[in-house]
Each structure stands twice: as C-alpha cells, then as structure tokens.
Amino acid sequence: MAPAIEFPEPFLAFLKDNNLSLDEYAFEVLPRYIRVKPQLAASLDMNVVEAELGTPLTKVDWLDGFYRLRGDVNIANSALFKGGSFYGICVSSGVAVHALDVAPDDHVLDLCCAPGMKLCYVADLQGSDGRGTVTGVDLSPDRIAVCKGLLKKYRLERARLFIADGANFDVYAPSKLGKSAAPSLLSSGSANRSHESVIDDAIDVDVDRVSLPTSSQSSTVHCIPSRTEATTGSKTKPFHATRLIRHDPQLKLPSLLYDKVLVDAECTHDGSIVHLLKKAILGWSDIEQNLLSPSRLETLEGLQRGLISNGYRLLKPGGILVYSTCSFAKKQNEDIVAWFLERHPDAQLEPIPGVDKFPLARSLVNDYPEMDLSYAIRFSPVASRTSGLFIARIRKGK
Numbered sequence: 176m177a178p179a180i181e182f183p184e185p186f187l188a189f190l191k192d193n194n195l196s197l198d199e200y201a202f203e204v205l206p207r208y209i210r211v212k213p214q215l216a217a218s219l220d221m222n223v224v225e226a227e228l229g230t231p232l233t234k235v236d237w238l239d240g241f242y243r244l245r246g247d248v249n250i251a252n253s254a255l256f257k258g259g260s261f262y263g264i265c266v267s268s269g270v271a272v273h274a275l276d277v278a279p280d281d282h283v284l285d286l287c288c289a290p291g292m293k294l295c296y297v298a299d300l301q302g303s304d305g306r307g308t309v310t311g312v313d314l315s316p317d318r319i320a321v322c323k324g325l326l327k328k329y330r331l332e333r334a335r336l337f338i339a340d341g342a343n344f345d346v347y348a349p350s351k352l353g354k355s356a357a358p359s360l361l362s363s364g365s366a367n368r369s370h371e372s373v374i375d376d377a378i379d380v381d382v383d384r385v386s387l388p389t390s391s392q393s394s395t396v397h398c399i400p401s402r403t404e405a406t407t408g409s410k411t412k413p414f415h416a417t418r419l420i421r422h423d424p425q426l427k428l429p430s431l432l433y434d435k436v437l438v439d440a441e442c443t444h445d446g447s448i449v450h451l452l453k454k455a456i457l458g459w460s461d462i463e464q465n466l467l468s469p470s471r472l473e474t475l476e477g478l479q480r481g482l483i484s485n486g487y488r489l490l491k492p493g494g495i496l497v498y499s500t501c502s503f504a505k506k507q508n509e510d511i512v513a514w515f516l517e518r519h520p521d522a523q524l525e526p527i528p529g530v531d532k533f534p535l536a537r538s539l540v541n542d543y544p545e546m547d548l549s550y551a552i553r554f555s556p557v558a559s560r561t562s563g564l565f566i567a568r569i570r571k572g573k
C-alpha cells in the first residue's frame with residue numbers, strides 16, 4: 176500500500192538516516208479515539224454520545240474509558256465534548272499514562288506537558304478525594320496556555336503549570352494543600368478540605384514575559400538555562416496553580432520527591448499522524464526548519480537525555496518514570512533508554528500492566544546484546560491502528 180501522506184524530501188532523508196521505512200505510513204485512514212472522563216463513566220449514556228457524533232463508537236477493550244470512532248469525525252462541535260464529558264486523545268497516548276499506575280495520593284510530575292492531554296488524564300485518574308497533585312512543565316508559553324485552558328475546561332483541581340526547561344526544573348512536589356491552616360501533605364491521612372470551587376479561584380501569575388522565550392524561540396531553542404523560570408525569592412512562580420496548591424512553600428525534602436514522573440519528551444514527531452496530516456495540509460516549512468534541521472537533531476537527543484535524567488533525579492526511590500516519544504527513531508527511543516540504564520544501575524525497565532492485550536508494533540531491541548529492552552513497547556499506525564508511540568516504564572531503585 177502507498178504511504179497515506181506525501182512527504183517532502185527532508186522528511187524522506189530523515190527516514191533514511193534513521194533506517195525507517197515508508198511502510199510505517201502505509202495505512203488507510205486511521206480511526207480516532209475519545210476518552211470519557213472517569214468521574215462520568217457511570218452516568219454518561221454512550222448512545223447519546225453516538226447520536227451527537229453521528230457515528231458508532233467501539234469500546235477499546237484493552238484500555239478503560241477509551242472508544243474508537245471513524246477518523247473523519249469532527250468532535251469539536253459536540254455539546255458533550257464542549258461541556259467536558261470526554262477528551263479527544265489517541266489510545267496509544269493513554270497507555271503512556273496508564274503505565275504510570277497513578278494512585279489518588281500520588282504526586283506526579285509531567286516534564287513536557289503541553290498541550291496537556293496526558294496531564295489531564297493523570298489528573299482524572301487521581302480524582303479529587305486523595306492528596307495527589309500533578310505538576311506540569313513545558314518550555315512553550317503558547318502551548319502551556321492551551322494546557323491551562325484544558326485544566327479549566329475539565330475542572331481539574333490539583334494541578335499547577337510551570338513554563339520552564341524540564342531538563343533543569345527543580346521544584347519538588349507540594350507539601351500542603353490550601354492555605355497555612357489546611358492539612359499538610361507531609362502528614363498521613365486523607366486531606367480534610369472543603370469542596371468549594373478551587374478552579375474559579377485559580378491563580379494565574381503574570382509571568383514577566385521579558386525573561387521568557389518568545390514562542391518562535393521556544394520551538395527552536397530547547398536546552399535553555401533555568402533563568403527562564405520566573406522566580407520570586409527562592410520560589411519558582413507557577414504560570415497557573417489552583418488555590419489548593421498555590422501556597423506550596425517549595426520545600427526540597429527527600430519525602431517531597433515525586434511518586435511518578437512522565438517524560439513525554441520533545442521529539443521529531445515523525446510518528447504523530449495527526450501532526451503529520453496537519454503538516455501535509457498546512458505546509459512543511461517549520462518541520463523542516465525546526466524539527467529536522469541537522470542542528471536541531473544534534474541537540475534533540477541531548478535534550479531527551481537531559482529530560483529523562485532530571486525526571487529520574489526528581490523521582491522518589493521506588494517510584495515510576497515513563498519515557499515516551501511520538502518518534503519512530505531508535506536514536507530517540509531505545510538508544511536514550513539504553514544510555515540512561517547504563518548510567519543508573521539501580522533503575523529497572525518494567526513491563527507495562529496489561530501489555531499482553533495491546534496491539535503492539537514490532538520492537539527494535541535486537542541491538543542491545545548486553546541489555547534486555549524487551550519491556551519497552553511501540554505502537555504504530557499499521558500494527559496498532561493508532562498514532563506512533565514509544566513507551567518505556569522505569570522503576571527507581573529503593
């Protein structure tokens with residue numbers, strides 16, 4: 176079958192340099208996926224959703240809460256979508272979050288969080304009864320603004336966002352909920368807080384834009400020093416934080432390392448079919464300039480190593496880090512994980528729960544005779560009928 180997308184020369188050269196085949200793109204129209212907000216799963220009538228979208232929905236039987244539908248359906252006009260009952264998110268992205276095993280009391284760090292589909296999934300899995308929080312970090316002010324919009328739309332109460340370089344980010348998990356009188360997250364037992372709206376009262380810090388990268392810089396410059404983080408005294412100002420966690424004193428105690436860390440790393444996006452289809456319509460100029468230029472590719476792998484290393488540094492002993500990219504390139508996936516495991520003998524690659532049921536693509540682990548990378552998985556359009564995604568789950572030694 177011919178590739179579903181017509182690619183420009185630099186993209187074809189990128190595939191060749193990375194030993195990738197055009198066969199990765201030899202698929203018919205892919206389905207799209209939606210995820211129902213877990214808190215509404217019992218009450219949302221899927222027949223009503225089907226009627227609104229005008230197409231049948233098929234439950235994905237290997238990941239809770241996900242449904243498959245025709246790829247050409249526009250969900251944006253659905254009233255239930257606009258009202259926050261469900262999300263449009265590919266099920267392969269869902270697996271990256273599922274691999275974190277998020278529990279209600281977990282503090283989760285998402286180091287490349289924008290536009291925020293995975294971050295919202297994390298927050299939904301936490302629910303609002305535990306003590307868990309999610310901290311999102313992204314270098315792009317424009318994209319993080321979208322993430323803030325999603326948090327508000329879906330009324331997610333335990334999140335804060337920072338515009339910062341994930342390779343240098345250094346804020347630990349929040350140590351308390353609410354103002355000083357509120358229960359400390361350092362103490363055990365569930366938080367006894369009122370359920371007044373914390374969303375409407377969320378803080379939106381006016382970050383001094385003079386010290387921030389412009390949006391055009393942010394798409395090209397990726398390893399910038401942490402001076403771009405807006406700081407007040409010794410505290411790093413969030414771009415957005417709900418009232419529940421805005422008063423965090425930002426202590427740096429070992430007990431405040433994160434329980435889970437997601438590194439959904441910046442990459443060449445060559446497996447993100449939605450992204451490529453947009454480029455095919457809108458033009459390839461920025462993918463050529465910003466993503467596939469030799470200088471960009473040189474710094475990208477350094478950034479990915481920086482992100483996974485910093486994520487691991489901020490992870491609690493015994494905690495889980497998930498590294499994922501939407502690239503098919505081994506250099507950005509297995510090579511990064513192998514490089515990382517070599518330097519962290521305490522870290523263990525683990526199987527992702529439920530993996531036996533996933534429709535996976537062939538793994539590329541044969542180049543590592545000294546190391547077993549077989550638990551790292553790949554989704555691909557042809558094998559999985561999803562967007563491409565590489566996912567590795569790593570447990571930190573105790």
Ligand SMILES: C[S@@+](CC[C@H](N)C(=O)[O-])C[C@H]1O[C@@H](n2cnc3c(N)ncnc32)[C@H](O)[C@@H]1O
Pocket residue numbers: 268286287288289290291292293294312313314315318339340341342397398399439440441442478501
């Ligand atoms: C693959 S996208 C993340 C998608 C996101 N996790 C989601 O599920 O919606 C990669 C993100 O990394 C961000 N990024 C690039 N360089 C970064 C850096 N040094 N630190 C933090 N984020 C960075 C980009 O702005 C982009 O939003």
